Amino acid sequence: MRRTLLGLAGAVALLFGLTAPALAFEPVNVVHTEKVQAGPYDLTVGFSTWPVKAMQSLDFTFAPEGGVADKKGTLTLLYNGKEFNDDPLARHPRKREVWGLDIQALPEPGTWAFRFDIDGPAGPATGELKNLQVMEQPGPPMGLSWAISTIPLFGLVALIVIAWRRTRTTV
Amino acid sequence: MDITAVAAPSARVAVPRGLVPASVVLAGAVTSLVGLTWDIQWHTDVGPDTFFTLPHLFLYAGSAISGLASLAVVLLTTANTKRDKAVDPVVGGRAVGVFGRTFAAPVGYLVSGIGAALFLVYGLWDQWWHGLYGFDAVIDSPPHIGLLLSISITMVGAVMVFAVARDQKWGTYGVAGAAATLLTFSMVTVLGLRALPGGLVNTVNAGSAFFSVMILFMGAYVLNRRGGALAVGAVVAVLQAVFWWFSPWATEVYAHATGLPLRDYTDGVPGLPNMIPMSLLLVAVAVEVLRGLPAWVPGLVGGVIITALAPVQRILVYGAKFPALDRYVATVVAGAVLGALAGMLGRRFGQMLRHLAPVKENTHA
Numbered sequence: 001m002r003r004t005l006l007g008l009a010g011a012v013a014l015l016f017g018l019t020a021p022a023l024a025f026e027p028v029n030v031v032h033t034e035k036v037q038a039g040p041y042d043l044t045v046g047f048s049t050w051p052v053k054a055m056q057s058l059d060f061t062f063a064p065e066g067g068v069a070d071k072k073g074t075l076t077l078l079y080n081g082k083e084f085n086d087d088p089l090a091r092h093p094r095k096r097e098v099w100g101l102d103i104q105a106l107p108e109p110g111t112w113a114f115r116f117d118i119d120g121p122a123g124p125a126t127g128e129l130k131n132l133q134v135m136e137q138p139g140p141p142m143g144l145s146w147a148i149s150t151i152p153l154f155g156l157v158a159l160i161v162i163a164w165r166r167t168r169t170t171v
Numbered sequence: 172m173d174i175t176a177v178a179a180p181s182a183r184v185a186v187p188r189g190l191v192p193a194s195v196v197l198a199g200a201v202t203s204l205v206g207l208t209w210d211i212q213w214h215t216d217v218g219p220d221t222f223f224t225l226p227h228l229f230l231y232a233g234s235a236i237s238g239l240a241s242l243a244v245v246l247l248t249t250a251n252t253k254r255d256k257a258v259d260p261v262v263g264g265r266a267v268g269v270f271g272r273t274f275a276a277p278v279g280y281l282v283s284g285i286g287a288a289l290f291l292v293y294g295l296w297d298q299w300w301h302g303l304y305g306f307d308a309v310i311d312s313p314p315h316i317g318l319l320l321s322i323s324i325t326m327v328g329a330v331m332v333f334a335v336a337r338d339q340k341w342g343t344y345g346v347a348g349a350a351a352t353l354l355t356f357s358m359v360t361v362l363g364l365r366a367l368p369g370g371l372v373n374t375v376n377a378g379s380a381f382f383s384v385m386i387l388f389m390g391a392y393v394l395n396r397r398g399g400a401l402a403v404g405a406v407v408a409v410l411q412a413v414f415w416w417f418s419p420w421a422t423e424v425y426a427h428a429t430g431l432p433l434r435d436y437t438d439g440v441p442g443l444p445n446m447i448p449m450s451l452l453l454v455a456v457a458v459e460v461l462r463g464l465p466a467w468v469p470g471l472v473g474g475v476i477i478t479a480l481a482p483v484q485r486i487l488v489y490g491a492k493f494p495a496l497d498r499y500v501a502t503v504v505a506g507a508v509l510g511a512l513a514g515m516l517g518r519r520f521g522q523m524l525r526h527l528a529p530v531k532e533n534t535h536a
Contacts, residue, residue, distance in 0.1 A: 146316075149314055149316050152289050159282070163523045
């Protein structure tokens, strides 16, 4: 009984010992920055990987000079000049002193732009990060990735076909 | 110390054969579903991800529980076969040989076990993917769909192990529970259909209609009794209601416990529960009312109900805009065609499941 309890305690300690450090969320490492001028507001756009590749997720940070506390705004993503998405500028979950997008990927290669509509003490203004070049996606072609990932589905279909042929009578 | 014990056989409750392993497989499947709804909410409302978040542990544990239970049944059945002991097909169905005659595996547990084993393989594929593409929180990435499909296979196995015992009360309840779990889970897997070019058709809505009608029919035809479709639909509605409360609640509690803030501008809409068509109960009623007609008719009606009401649900929950009329009509037409097909397939799958064990009829149904 004592040995069982000791073993159990050891397993629990191992579980929490291993889990605790793993729960420490990675800090946001900015490896490249670009400057955007939105009227009176200086904005620094940070990237956690550079260059940006399609489908590869990264942390984006948007840091206005003077902080985010007295400002709000909207971020609009543009792909090849067309609006792709617009959302309010939200604080980065792991870097709360600035706005940002956490672990986000731009889905397509090509020319992207980020438009910032900012409203703050100096009034509303708009600025744009133009010509953000996104390179081709890394890794195997998507067709191959999907083929590998849907093997269970084809296995299930094969099972159904076999079962179908063996169960022609109604019970 | 006197350690002699008096045998008291009258005090022991006889557990029906096959109930325990089937319940453990279903418990694993439900654990996976809880992990999934929690994980989706976590990414929407909080964000940061590691391998060891609690929702992830639920997902891993779910497949582990189902997989180990399936393995135990397969090993026991193999041992009994080798000793020439009689194997009762009520435990997971008829045993089939695996790797020649090395293992004797009841077909239901073979399927649930293969699903759990595939989960491990796709876990590695997912790990490699995240190494290359980063720790994106995209639910419909190819490896994530592979993982979801693997869990779905375990859930199909869960339906099978209960379908074998459909002439007993626990088998009936189990089929309704397992089919509802599979149906609810599939509403996330269909997000993979976003990768398909649908033209005007909303492929996710059409896919939800197809899978929910098919699984509803499958459950109804395994049970082959009045109220079968309603039972599956009611369990789905209960899961939807419970998760509607649970997902945001658990996310908030876990965020507080780990000292993480909620995102700015979270809308508070439960992610997974909102993917389940609220109109499913209506579909179940339609299936019951149109029972006498060929399966494609109630199937078509079900497909139309789900695709026609999907935008209404989004309007009610999010305040979303009604889609463009041509897109709406195209999706409802696709829903009608796929619903009719799903009705026929679901009926046939139900009959296939009835073949799993040669049970005596008119004992229960």
